[in-house]
Amino acid sequence: MQKQKNKPIDPVVIVMLGVVFVAIAVAMIAFQPNSNSINIAAGAGTLSQLLVAFVTGITTGGLSCLAVQGGLLASSLAHQIEQDYVEHAAKNKKVKTAPRSNSALPIALFLLAKLVAYTLLGALLGWLGSYLTLSPLTRAFLMIAIGIFMIGNALRMFNVHPIFRYFSIEPPKFITRYIRRTAKGTDTATPIFLGLLTVFIPCGVTQAMMATALGTGSIAMGAALMFAFTLGTSPVFFIIAYLTTELGSRLEKFFMRFVAVLVLILGFVTLDGGLNLMGSPFSLQNLTLRLTAQGAARNWFPSESIASAQTDSSQPSADGSITLQVQNSGYFPTTLKAPADKDFTLNLVTNQTYSCARDFVIPALNFYELLPDTGTVQVNIPAQKAGSTLFFTCSMGMYTGQIVFE
Amino acid sequence: MIKKTFKIPDMTCSNCAMKLESLEDSLDGVKEINASYHRLEMVIEYDESKLNDEQIVAAVRKKGYQAEII
Numbered sequence: 165m166q167k168q169k170n171k172p173i174d175p176v177v178i179v180m181l182g183v184v185f186v187a188i189a190v191a192m193i194a195f196q197p198n199s200n201s202i203n204i205a206a207g208a209g210t211l212s213q214l215l216v217a218f219v220t221g222i223t224t225g226g227l228s229c230l231a232v233q234g235g236l237l238a239s240s241l242a243h244q245i246e247q248d249y250v251e252h253a254a255k256n257k258k259v260k261t262a263p264r265s266n267s268a269l270p271i272a273l274f275l276l277a278k279l280v281a282y283t284l285l286g287a288l289l290g291w292l293g294s295y296l297t298l299s300p301l302t303r304a305f306l307m308i309a310i311g312i313f314m315i316g317n318a319l320r321m322f323n324v325h326p327i328f329r330y331f332s333i334e335p336p337k338f339i340t341r342y343i344r345r346t347a348k349g350t351d352t353a354t355p356i357f358l359g360l361l362t363v364f365i366p367c368g369v370t371q372a373m374m375a376t377a378l379g380t381g382s383i384a385m386g387a388a389l390m391f392a393f394t395l396g397t398s399p400v401f402f403i404i405a406y407l408t409t410e411l412g413s414r415l416e417k418f419f420m421r422f423v424a425v426l427v428l429i430l431g432f433v434t435l436d437g438g439l440n441l442m443g444s445p446f447s448l449q450n451l452t453l454r455l456t457a458q459g460a461a462r463n464w465f466p467s468e469s470i471a472s473a474q475t476d477s478s479q480p481s482a483d484g485s486i487t488l489q490v491q492n493s494g495y496f497p498t499t500l501k502a503p504a505d506k507d508f509t510l511n512l513v514t515n516q517t518y519s520c521a522r523d524f525v526i527p528a529l530n531f532y533e534l535l536p537d538t539g540t541v542q543v544n545i546p547a548q549k550a551g552s553t554l555f556f557t558c559s560m561g562m563y564t565g566q567i568v569f570e
Numbered sequence: 571m572i573k574k575t576f577k578i579p580d581m582t583c584s585n586c587a588m589k590l591e592s593l594e595d596s597l598d599g600v601k602e603i604n605a606s607y608h609r610l611e612m613v614i615e616y617d618e619s620k621l622n623d624e625q626i627v628a629a630v631r632k633k634g635y636q637a638e639i640i
Contacts, residue, residue, distance in 0.1 A: 321582075329608050334584045337591075337604065344592050 210385065212519050213560075214392040217373060221396020224426040229367040229397050270355040275398045277359025282370075282394040283387050285363050289377040290386020300525045300532050300559060303379055304441035307561060310372045311435025318428035321421075335365045369427065372434070437561025443527030443554075449564045450555055453498060485509040485542070486567075488556075490535060492519040494563035495556065504550035504569040510543045523559035532559070571601055573615045574623070576637040578630065581607050589633055597621060597629050612637065 316331035343361050366374065373393045377386040432448075439447035445454065481487070489496040490512050502508055512524060514535050522535045526543075535541050548554060548569040557564045581587065587605035590612050594603045599620030605612040614626060623639055630637040 326610075329610075332584050332607060334587065334607060340588045340591065341594075344588060345595070 210388075210518075213380075213385075214388055217376070217389045217392040218396040220369065220373065220430070221393040221398075222400060223396075224430050225367075225369045225373070225393055226397035226400025227422065227426070229362075229370055229401075271401070274355040274359040275401055277356040278362050279359075279391065279394045279398065281360045281363045283391040285374070286377045286390025287383045287387035289374055289390070290380050290383045293378040293381040293386065294383070299530075300441050300527060301530075303559065304438045304527070304561070306375055306379065307434055307438030307441060309438075310375055311431050311433075311438055314369070314372060314427050314431030314434060316431075318424045318431055321424035321427070333371070339364045369430070440555070440557045440561035440564050441525065441527060441559070443557070445553065445555065447561075447564075450566065453555075453564060453566050454553070456499075483509070485511050487511040487513055488565070490514045490517050490521050490524065492517055492521065494521055495565040498565040500565070500567045502545070502548075502567050502569050504552070505547050507547050508545050510545050510567075512541045512543060514538055514540075519563075520558040520560045521563045524556065525559055526554060526556045528554055571615055572618045573613060574626075575640045576612045576614065576626065576630065577640050578605065578610055578612050578635050578637055580635050581605075581610050583607060586635070587612075590630065590635065593626075593629055593633070597626070611640070 313331060316328050319325070320328035320331050343358065343365070370393070373390065377389045380386050380389060436448045440449055444450065484506075486500055486502055486508060488500060488510060491514075500510075512535055514522060515538050517535070517537055522537065523532075524535055524541075525532045526545075529545070531543060533541060533543075545554070545567070548567075550570055552569050554567040554569075555564060556566070578586075578590065581590075584607045587607045590605040591603045593614075594600050597616075599617040601615040601617070603612060603614045612630070616626070627637045627639075
């Protein structure tokens with residue numbers, strides 16, 4: 165007798181739906197209206213923030229969330245598959261064929277409900293954030309805390325030490341019990357309800373994104389950020405739902421290692437961003453800046469391209485002011501040289517700049533301003549001692565630069 | 571009713587705890603299960619006239635984990 169293999173989920177359906185989700189997301193980002201149309205209290209860079217959120221979702225978010233919420237989806241699906249099998253067996257007692265599963269619909273409903281729930285949560289967090297004025301320093305601490313949390317979670321996944329297990333937040337028992345019992349339902353409303361309930365069991369990466377949504381201080385941006393992130397997680401949910409039911413735990417373990425590596429990298433990036441936002445000279449970017457600036461000065465890096473790209477190309481003008489070009493890809497030049505023991509004016513010039521570079525921060529001076537997308541903003545820099553350095557950064561700690569006083 | 575603690579060394583996340591707690595619904599005689607990923611433990615309260623340790627260990631194994639009585 166030929167052994168029949170039960171194919172619970174059609175991979176083609178899953179992949180196609182995943183592609184549709186990605187296409188929607190790309191279209192959403194591509195046709196994003198001008199960033200000015202959304203009021204973001206935290207600053208500019210709507211497009212890049214949404215893109216980062218989406219990419220985080222599609223890479224680390226989806227895989228990480230699956231570790232927490234995947235069981236819920238799988239148990240819901242398992243029931244659906246089991247029901248399909250029973251119905252199929254009842255109809256085809258004599259014909260031994262594999263049953264066609266209706267799993268795509270519950271997965272889609274589950275993910276749609278999850279998308280709606282997290283978008284609403286993002287709006288709520290953004291609204292709450294509008295009442296909390298997060299200074300760059302507060303945001304820096306928040307980012308450092310999130311970075312440490314993510315690194316701890318990655319080390320937990322690698323099983324480095326039992327202490328790292330405490331980086332995993334266990335939801336309250338009454339919530340998990342309630343969710344588990346709801347998962348036994350069979351009607352269409354169940355996957356929708358379960359999808360909505362996933363807001364109570366967010367994974368580490370989602371929690372980090374929730375903190376970011378809080379930091380936006382805007383209902384629209386909070387909602388958009390969580391929408392982009394959750395949308396990003398959706399294709400991964402589709403694919404892994406197939407893998408976990410079809411290919412078993414061996415591949416799941418491989419994916420969890422992959423997640424751990426990605427979470428670790430993202431954790432270090434977030435931590436470094438937080439250090440940048442604090443104006444710490446020990447962030448990776450600021451250390452690199454100092455080394456390249458010193459290297460260029462001492463001719464360690466003789467390449468003309470490196471020297472011209474990284475070091476001072478704008479000398480103080482006749483009136484003593486110095487100009488910094490604020491572009492979509494960062495600050496140019498990245499290292500400015502200024503005379504010591506003398507006040508001077510820093511001209512921040514933007515020209516159709518829409519990235520987070522517009523959200524300009526000098527942590528040591530507690531200076532923070534959202535620059536116009538095109539124009540010039542003058543900042544008075546007080547006298548600094550010779551040999552000292554002032555670091556500047558965008559509000560996300562992504563783009564950095566320095567002013568060296570000599 | 572009796573309460574016993576089992577060591578579950580191969581839990582990997584808090585979802586594992588949720589999976590183990592679902593035995594509450596499938597094992598006859600269980601009153602309550604509290605599983606913790608942080609401690610890698612499962613505390614089970616059950617009616618010893620209806621259930622024994624071997625049955626619990628077997629049920630846990632069916633969920634994909636090893637259990638040892640502490």
